[in-house]
Amino acid sequence: MSIHAEAISNSSRSKAGPTPLDSSEPSSIRNDIEKNGDYAHLSNSSLRTFSWENVCVSVKDRSSKKTRCILQKSTGMVKAGEMLAIMGPSGCGKTTLLNVLANRKVDAAQVSETRLVNGKHISTRDFRAISTYVEQEDSLLGALTVKETLYFAAKLSLPSSVGKTERMQRIEALLAAFGLTRQANVLIGTPIRKGISGGQKRRVTVASQLITSPKILFLDEPTSGLDSQASYEVMSFVKNIAVKYNLLVIASIHQPSTSTFTLFDRLLLLSAGRTVYNDTIHNVREYLHDQGYVMPQYTNPAEFVLELVNTDFSSNQELADAKLRNLIGSWDVSREAHYLRLRIEASKEDNDDNVVDESSARSVSQRLLLPATLVHRNFIKAYRDVIAYGIRIAMYLGLAILMGTVWLRLSTSQNNIVAFTNSIFYGGAFMSFMAVAYIPSYLEDRSLYIKERANGLYGPTSFMVANFIIGLPFLFLISVLFSIVVYWLSNYNPTPGGFFMWVLWLFLDLLAAESLVILITNLVPIFVVSLAAVAFANGLWMSVNGFMVQPRSLNVFWRYVFHYIDYQAYVFQGMMVNEFGSRTYDCDRTPGGGCHCLYVTDLQKDCKIDGNGVLEAYGYNKHKTGLWIGILICIIVAYRLLAWLVLFLRRS
Template sequence: MANSGARASTSLDVEKDAGHDYAHLTNDSVRSFSWHDVTVTVKDRQTKQPKKLLSSVSGSVQAGEMLALMGPSGSGKTTLLNVLAHRAKSSSTAECSLCLNGNPTSLNQFRKLSAYVEQEDALVGSLTVKETLYFAAQLALPSSIPKREKMARISSLISAFGLQDQRDTLIGTPIRKGVSGGQKRRVSVAAMLVTSPKVLFLDEPTSGLDSAASLEVMSFVKDIARKYKILVVASIHQPSTTTFELFDKLLLLSKGKTAYNGPISGIYSYFADLGYTMPLYTNPAEFVIHLVNTDFIRDQDEANHRLQVLHTAYEKSAPPTLPAGEDGESSTPVSVYESTGTENALLIPLTLIHRSFIKSYRDFIAYGIRIAMYLALAIMMGTVWLRLAPTQTNIVAFTNSIFFGGAFMSFMAVAYIPAFLEDLHLYQKERLNGLYGPTSFLLANFVIGVPFLFVIAVLFSVVAYWLSNMRPSAEGFWVWTMWLFLDLLAAESLVVLLSSLVPIFVIALAAVAFANGLWMSVNGFMVQPETLNVFWRYVFHYIDYQGYVFRGMMVNEFGKRAYSCGEGCRCMYPSDLEDQCMIDGKAVLAQYGYGTGDVGKYVGYMLIIIAGYRIFGWLVLWLKR
């Protein structure tokens, strides 16, 4: 993948000050970010008519300033933040003029200059604070930057955000305590700042935090913004008074229109002049939200009249909207780092593999529990079908154990859904920040999963194969293991496809369970292929990966083994060995219509199915760009 995450061409010089490292960032090429007449329209689901989410919203922020986007639920602040960050949804129509230093911006240019911190912390809980920032630097910074400089940036940010004592502490998983909520939020912001962005977007940065933690996080952001001349735009919901006063400007929205746009210090006199005087000892943030929030006012006529007054007053007081290049700023083009397009093509997948590897051996829930679960399943299977003798009375039992081993191993792949959805959430955030695309993500996912699934296949086979007394040979064991490995690869590839298509845990779980139930029904065990309904046979049976696993395991067991007919030599299946009071296993295969010469073909079909699931999974993620 191309290094679309390369950032602005800024210099970061690490200096010594009283024995401590700190970062000195020269960031003088971006002095202002402005937007003019932002209008967003969507199609109303009920009336099917165009509906405006934002109407002619304008504003600006200068280097070193923090602007707060505020408004009640449904006011359009998240929509505006996404438009400003070039993240508008494809289902909406956005008309706007976005300018840096008075010059229009493009998506590629803006992604190299900006960073976006999501409302929810999309962090890998099994990484430490230092490792989180390290992988952020590896993914976002060009490979031409020496590792020493990258580590210097990381150390500077850890120091600047007051995380020195937590640098080697895990972010935290459900069973391993990590950093606090406020510290986790600081890590999220620091991970975005490691690339020295010029514009920083924060979506509800204080969500889920108490007032003390909120003040802590925003104070650090304020210090960083002033020190390094970063432009900060944050959507925020009812901050405390002290947190609110950290901001330089407020853009207040209501029903998609601007109710106030100006300095924080000016809100008192502005609203007082309109007849809305703020009472003493009142949180100013709560006061302005109350003014524009009409959801809980019984007299809707009064509420609508108040909004009309506020919107009209702003329209009269707002400065005229100017075309690009005429907003009072000198139209100096913004210089950005130009990537070669190939310098991180190999580094990014390797970085993702490295990060996933660390997660795989630290995250007990994602991997350790799955191994324990599969081993428990192997012990159960081996002890239920314990030491089956090679007699004709056990042929059905051997067949049942083959079906159970393949079908239920693939069915239990549903346990991978939570871990994949966590990785998918992180991928979506990093892709929106322009770091990498679906190819690198799915390549790393596949590479890190292959050895893990092979270990599971071997461990399961060591227990279940020998306890059940399958064909006693090294060749038979390893062929069984191969089929189990391909089975798991296909099942996990199906999880990747369906979870990418519907990234909601309950729905993905139901979809994968249903698909595996379908494959069990038509794989040729419950109903033999020749008697299977025409629709199910030709539409699903021949693309059923469980069917090819069942065939391969059946050939492995019965293709090179004979079974005793027991007392009286009344053989259930006629074969060439009947005169020896034995049944040739090939006679069992003949009942299913299986031959011994098609194993290579079955393996080929399995590889095609696995590749097909992965390709369709890639296509789903690519289309969701």
């Protein structure tokens, strides 16, 4: 029986009892995997070595403006089937080195490096095809369940040759192996709906990357948030897969327990950006002993080496710095360092550099279907995520009731013309302003996109297309619900055509507002800053949209620079035409039997005001409605294209 078929059988049996990591009696993931079978899809790996030489990273110091090295001359090599632990005190360059090795962008830094797979250079595209990166932060969609998270990870990353049955088998096997079977149908968790624990999220993150069958696995603090037992179980599973199927694992890790530490084959110890040790775990005790540092018999080796190279809390800084310089210098001239360089040179003689399995590449048709998969995932998120649209629907309905009862059953007397105009401005402007409520949800989507794009799953086009499509039905629903309440309560133009045109203008208003939110959030993906920037932009559009100051009276700078690109201006104009373009209003009767009309129109003789007179006062031509709709659509498209461009230029 294969791993995946047997995994389903075992996971179904486990529903009656505790899963491995949740059991009060510790159990080994290695044993669980052996019972569940094997990862046959990994067994044909042609990867033998991954090495790097003279990795240097420098940044410009903000205060002194001088170049400062944060990583110097790092050299190393890991063989397939081995696990390397990158350790060191905080700020020593662990994550920076991991990012460089994984071909990740290091912000505001100059990077010099040589990376070799089987002793050869390979392209970035090929490297991403055989590697994956598990970040320290858990970028997960809180509205999805654990099983759904793994399902979409498989859909996005696995080639079309992997059928639905095999995908589900891999998912079930990973759920069982990571002790997540009982949590399979539990939500990850949102700020409003409680989900799985932090440690379980970490396990889901690692599992979602292993489902892609990588040949090189980079892990940034994989045990963060886990207790010692869970840490051991997770790394034990990774170790078993690495050994059995020649995967190569490089992990930055901070203060592991002794049992977890000994799972690793090799240790790269950093301090102040320099290598202190880079050899086998089993040799570290002897090596340090030769340097004059004796490791006590019953001491956690990880704690000992970290304390040895950490100078931040030393009472005698000069002595600590001298000790560190001695350790770094000793490594540079050690026989272990010399042997490491010889091994790297020997690997360059490897004649077989074919490590990319062509059958694992996604077909063109599968890449074209990526937006559909993202739409499916985003739809589940959207209808479950109260923050994304649920709160906004409730908020807009509350606003509709407020407006409908404040501007309640306005009569068609001339005294209510100003009231109609005010309500049109308030409804459109406030609806677009409250699109800021979408920022938290979009930031969550963007965070996941950054991670998945860095792993080569899809690009900004698929992400933006899916985001646009999924917003359409929800924004249209909001427009209809809001209009049903406020339109008839306030007694706007009481015709079916007038109602549907109002819905159309409101829908375009919300679509433009959300597009603006996405653009600004891509530019400044920090919640508070995005919130302030979107609020400022909406305040600007309100000021120049033609309500506060009529367009013909608007200062030429604001009129020609901002008014004509203000989406709220076209919404306001369209709604004004919808209300006043085909209605008449009663003038006031004077005591002498005459009429007093605020707007002079052809209907004055009948003691009425033609609504077109109000439009003429604002300078609006009711025959330009189609043009305004076209301009508004162009503004929406421009916002989306600019948002796409920002994502495209900000490569990870």
